[in-house]
Amino acid sequence: MSEQKAIQDQIPGNHCFGCGPENERGLRIKSYWDGEDKTRCEFLPLPHHNAGPQQYLNGGIIATVIDCHTVCTAIADAYRQAGRDPGTGDKIWYATGKLEVNYRAPAAIDKPVILEATIIERSNRKTLLHCTLYSSGRVCATAEVVAVRVPDNW
């Protein structure tokens, strides 16, 4: 079986700090389908992504990777619903309408974090997703995200 290409690497023109392959100084997360309505992402923090205490991952970085993983999932899902491969035909973009994060436990700076996103509901213009972020098998954050479809000129 051929290896799956990351969602982000199928969509050209994305300069986002969290997920844009075209942002050289960004986090460049990679998300993959992992079941019908689920995606997965593994992100290895860098030492300077720390919170006040140096051993923990910064909360803003946690919010960013959740934001990007879920919004990219909504974009890939919209291509799928349209019956097209991501990045083909007219561009489909979503922006974050709502991002609500619950920080449940600190995430270690020196261990990979795993993100699992699930599509809960979709309509023409918006997608509701849940996301769980794990570090060393422990739930460190959960989130609810509303991704809203925006035009090319957004």
Ligand SMILES: CCCCC/C=C\C/C=C\C/C=C\C/C=C\CCCC(=O)SCCNC(=O)CCNC(=O)[C@H](O)C(C)(C)COP(=O)(O)OP(=O)(O)OC[C@H]1O[C@@H](n2cnc3c(N)ncnc32)[C@H](O)[C@@H]1OP(=O)(O)O
């Ligand atoms: C090569 C060319 C490249 C061009 C790139 C172009 C675009 C790029 C766009 C995205 C980036 C692409 C890829 C990157 C992927 C992920 C990166 C992370 C994403 C971000 O980092 S992005 C930055 C932070 N983000 C913002 O900067 C948004 C500011 N904001 C707005 O721009 C508007 O506010 C907007 C668009 C959100 C909505 O405005 P709007 O006028 O289009 O739509 P409207 O208000 O009518 O809402 C429509 C339906 O969404 C529901 N809805 C809206 N807001 C809701 C909320 N908060 N909670 C629950 N439901 C909500 C309504 O209830 C209605 O639902 P219903 O249809 O059921 O009635």
